[in-house]
Amino acid sequence: MEHITLLLAIVVVTALVFDFTNGFHDTANAMATTISTGALKPKAAVAMSAALNLVGAFLSVEVAKTISGGIIxxxxxxxxxxFAALVGAILWNLVTWLLGLPSSSSHALFGGLIGAAVMSAGWSSVNGSTVVTKVLLPAVAAPIVAGVASMLATRLTYRINRGTDEKATAKGYRAGQIASAGLVSLAHGTNDAQKTMGIITLALVTGGVLHPGANPPMWVIVSAGLAIAMGTYLGGWRIIRTMGKGLTELAPPQGFAAQSGAATVILASSHLGFSLSTTQVCSGSVMGAGLGRKGGVVRWSTATRMFVAWGLTLPAAGLVGAGAEFLTGQGTWGIVLVAVLLVAGSGFIWKLSRRSPVDHNDVTAAPAASELPAEPAGVVTTAIAAVTPPPTVAAVAADLTATIPAPAPVAPADPARPAAV
Known part of the structure; x- marks a missing residue:
């Protein structure tokens, strides 16, 4: 076996950077509903999620095998x-983070990998059947299954608790939310951290350090787990705000149902080696929980933007990956240029984010009206009716008084003119 070259070391570091962005991009998956309902404070929530992401990274390598020896x-x-694939994935992650859209880090990675491989060796370099069965089908089915499960669980929860004291049950569900959020974080580590393990293992195989079909070495597992945990701890506050307040308003029972449904789907998929998007699963669960409560409202304009981002992720990251691969194929100067463009692009996106920063202090506030497209009239009316209290008697009287015109001024009588009889 050969030693790790400078290029291979750069690829490993770039993969860990992607893993870091995956962590802060996808923290919302586990903690958005827990934070939005007040079950945990923002900083405590991301700290717990980071620790469990690290633990989850050690529980399985099935997804890593799918990436390192299945798709390409x-x-x-x-x-x-x-290297080119990772560039495409990182830049797309940063763009969607800037926009506050919970898109899929997993599909960004797959798109970049497929685009770069096709540019390098043609379509024959991609295992189409694996892409369909392990990536595309789970991408369509998983959020639907999670959404339906969460909607049914929410309805069942409210039916069981009918007639009980809402405040008393809310405390119990907040405790359940903390447990289910931990389960989602653990599931996220078993699925998403392994994607970086798989990509590093694939790089080591191409560099001759490992033989084809090898499992990730322990140092790869540890470094990938630490990178995603560090990214998770920093918190992707923009996306947390979108998931927690931008899609729908959730009460503790809904949050518990959403997280439980998402964790079940993610853990089952990890066991089967399906490299699904935890973002899509959790987003589907949140919308399902929102629809499961009577009178619940989903902000479909925000959901539509999210769906568009999901559809664009694979092709957009693929195009960037293909362009980066075209440059790296030109030799050393091309590799250097791609690295410079990656750093410059990342810095530019970060600078743009400073114009409207979001941190743990305002993450529980709903996005401002200027940050969201206009809702359809019916949805707006329903939402306003749900949150606007009935007017008081004094307010009604003030409104009526304001609508009655004041009497016209009467001109003073002319003393030289006799009064009318």
Whole structure:
């Protein structure tokens, strides 16, 4: 086996950077509903999520095997291809984070990998059947299954608690939310941290350090777990705000149902080796829980923007990955140029984010009206009716008084003119 070269070291570091962005991009998956309902303070929530993401990274390697030896043919694959793929994935993650859209880090990685591989060796380098069965089908089915499960669980929860004291049950569900949020974080570690393990393992195979089909070495597992945990602790506050307040308003029973449904789907998929998007699963669960409560409202304009981002993720990251691979194929200067563009692009996006910063202090506030597109009239009317209290008698009297015109002024009588009889 060969030693790790400078290029291979750069690829490993870039993969860990992607893992870091995955952590702060996807923290919302586990903690948005817990924070929005007040079950946990923001900083405590992300700290717990970070620790459990780290633990989850050690529980399985099935998803890592899917990526390192399933989607792309390892034979003849160059290390530069993986570097280009990571560039596409990182930049798309940062763009969607800037916009506060909970898109899929997983699909960004897959898109970048497929685009770079096709640019390098043509479509034959991609295992189409694996992409369909392990990526595309779960991408469609998982959020639907999680949404339906959460909606049914929410309805069942409210039916069981009918007639009970709402405040008393809310305390119990907040405790349940903390437990279910921990389960989602653990599931996120078993699924998303492994994607970086898989991409690093693939790079080590292409560099001749590992033989094809090898499991991730322990140092890869540890470093990937630490990177995603660090990113998680920093907190993706923009996306947390969108997931917690931008899609729908959730009460503690709904949050518990949403997180329980999401954790079940993610853990089952990890066991089967399906590399699904935890973002899509959790988003589907939140919308399902919102619809499960009588009178619940989903902000479909925000959901539509999210759906569009989901659809664009694979092709957009693929195009960036393909362009980066075209440059890296030109030689050393191309690799250097791609690295410079990655750093410059990341810095530019971060600078744009400072114009309207979001942190843990205002993450529980709903996005401002200027940050969201206008809702359809029916939805707005329903939402306003749900949150506007009935007017008081004094307010009604003031409104009526304001609508009655004042009497016209009477001109003073002319003393030289006799009064009318």
């Amino acid at each position: 043919n390892e034979k003849g694959l160059r290390t530069e291809v993986i």
